[in-house]
Amino acid sequence: MDRLSAMRAFITVVDENTFSRAAERLDMSPQLVSKYVSWLEQQLGVRLLNRTTRKVHLTEAGSRYYQRAGQLLDELDDLETQLDDSQNGVRGLLRISAPVSFATRHLAPLLCDFQKQHPGISIDLQLNDRKVDIVEEGFDVALRIGHLKNSSMIARKIAPIRLVMCAAPSYLQQHGTPACLQDLQQHRYLRYSYLDDSDLPLHEALMEGRSRGGRQAGDMISNNGDVLTEAAIQGAGIAIQPTFIAGPALADGRLQMILPEHEPTPMALYAVYAHRQLLASKVRTFIDFMDGYYGDVPWWDRF
Incomplete structure (x- = not known):
């Protein structure tokens, strides 16, 4: 028998957990799948699977073989795919x-x-x-x-x-530039609605002291960072935004970074x-x- 076909049969049986489903996936009879697995066990001299009427269970040797055989077959498939791609695109x-x-x-x-x-x-x-x-x-x-x-x-x-915290110079002139995390509590927060990370001290400091709904007068919540960044440029409040959105405005001075020493982990x-x-x-x-x-x-x- 072909060793590679036997390896594929064994891997598929483990993935599908039954010989019948493995046979359907491989488009062959359950009897042939069973023969492949039995032949592979004979060649290796170890039992790979413990069979019951409904399920199969990996032995310790079978578990080790499953991991390595899967890696080898993946690498072989990748090699054949790359060769085909080089020929046909x-x-x-x-x-x-x-x-x-x-x-x-x-x-x-x-x-x-x-x-x-x-x-x-x-x-x-x-x-x-x-x-x-x-x-x-x-x-x-x-x-x-x-x-x-x-x-x-x-x-x-x-x-x-x-990620950086930023605001427009006009907003900071009117409301003051925060010097520490505690200063953030009274500022307007332009909050990205999908940002809820307890590891962000800036976010936590801005949320502290707000109402039960997480808002105070003047806040803005949106599920789009471009809207919040533009609102920050217009002087609406403080935003925590990625630099792939806010970078150009930070570069030309329309936005100013706040508390850079507390910048979140990238x-x-x-x-x-x-x-x-x-x-x-x-x-x-x-x-x-x-x-x-x-x-x-x-x-x-x-x-």
């Missing part, structure tokens, strides 16, 4: 979810440069600041901004995201996708292209 529709403000300001040049290199790929870009379900909503990759958390998804860091822009196994070449190519595109210090932070 990468093709297909790439569905991307991305944050609204970042995409409208910074994503178009990247996408255009990517399609120049890979003209066989079409792009469907959907903008939304909520956390989409990649699998349920049919996205190939999602761009997300935040701190990386434990997840079943796989993520690659694309660019650093710096976040990052991540490319998130569902799994590595049998990763489509269009997704792998796009993620590899994004890696390093914006540089270690993006242009919007050079002010």
Whole structure:
């Protein structure tokens, strides 16, 4: 028997947890799947699975073999995909979810440069600041901004995201420039509605002392950072915004940084996708292209 086919049969049985579902996925009979797994066990001289009438359970040896065999098959699939791409080019529709403000300001040049290199790929870009379900909503990759958390998804860091607190010089002249965190309590807060991070002392200081609904007179709440940044430029209050939005206004003096010694820990822009196994070449190519595109210090932070 073919060892690679036997390895694929074993991996699929473990993933599907039954021989019958593995057989459906592999388009072969359950009997043949069972023969492949039994042959593999004989070749290795160890039992990989404990079988019951309804489920299969990995043995200790089977667990170790599952991890290594999966890695080897992934690498082989990647190699064959890369060889095919080099001959025929990468093709297909790439569905991307991305944050609204970042995409409208910074994503178009990247996408255009990517399609120049890979003209066989079409792009469907959907903008939304909520956390989409990649699998349920049919996205190939999602761009997300935040701190990386434990997840079943796989993520690659694309660019650093710096947050600063800022206000217009006119607002600070009228209301005073805060000298410490406690001074923030009486200021107007232009708050991004998706920002609720207890690790941000600036956010916590601005929220302290507010009413039960988290607001006081003169506050503004929005789910769009561009609106809040423009309101800050107009002198409406203090905002905590990423520099990819506020950077130009900080550079030309329309906004002024406040309490830079309390600047939040940087976040990052991540490319998130569902799994590595049998990763489509269009997704792998796009993620590899994004890696390093914006540089270690993006242009919007050079002010």
